Amino acid sequence: MRFLHRAFSGDKASEKLLLNIIADVNKKALTLLNEYYAKISSLRLRLNGCLEDYVKPAAEKELIYNWKELDIELVKNYGNNVNFSTIINNIVNSLNLFLKLMDLYLQEKK
Numbered sequence: 357m358r359f360l361h362r363a364f365s366g367d368k369a370s371e372k373l374l375l376n377i378i379a380d381v382n383k384k385a386l387t388l389l390n391e392y393y394a395k396i397s398s399l400r401l402r403l404n405g406c407l408e409d410y411v412k413p414a415a416e417k418e419l420i421y422n423w424k425e426l427d428i429e430l431v432k433n434y435g436n437n438v439n440f441s442t443i444i445n446n447i448v449n450s451l452n453l454f455l456k457l458m459d460l461y462l463q464e465k466k
Contacts, residue, residue, distance in 0.1 A: 406440075407444045
C-alpha cells in the first residue's frame with residue numbers, strides 16, 4: 357500500500373478509486389476463500405466417512421459394499437502397493453494440511 361500511495365500521491369481521486377477497487381477485490385476474494393474452505397472441509401469429512409466405511413466388516417459397510425472388488429481392480433491397474441484406504445488417507449491428509457494453511461491465512465484476515 358505504501359508503494360501505491362507514493363505512485364498516486366499526485367492524484368488523490370485516482371488513488372482513492374484504486375484503493376476502493378483493491379478493497380472490493382480483497383473482500384470478494386475473502387468471501388470466495390471462506391466459501392471454498394467450507395466446501396473443501398465438507399469433502400474431507402465425506403472422505404473420512406468413506407475411510408471409516410472401508411475398514412468396517414463386510415456385513416456393516418454402508419457406503420460402498422464392494423470395496424474388495426474395487427481394490428482388486430486397483431491392484432490390477434496400478435500394482436500391489438495400492439488400495440483405496442491408502443489413497444483416501446493420503447487425500448485426507450493433504451486436505452488437512454491445505455485447510456490448516458487456509459486457517460492461518462483466514463485467521464490473519466479477521
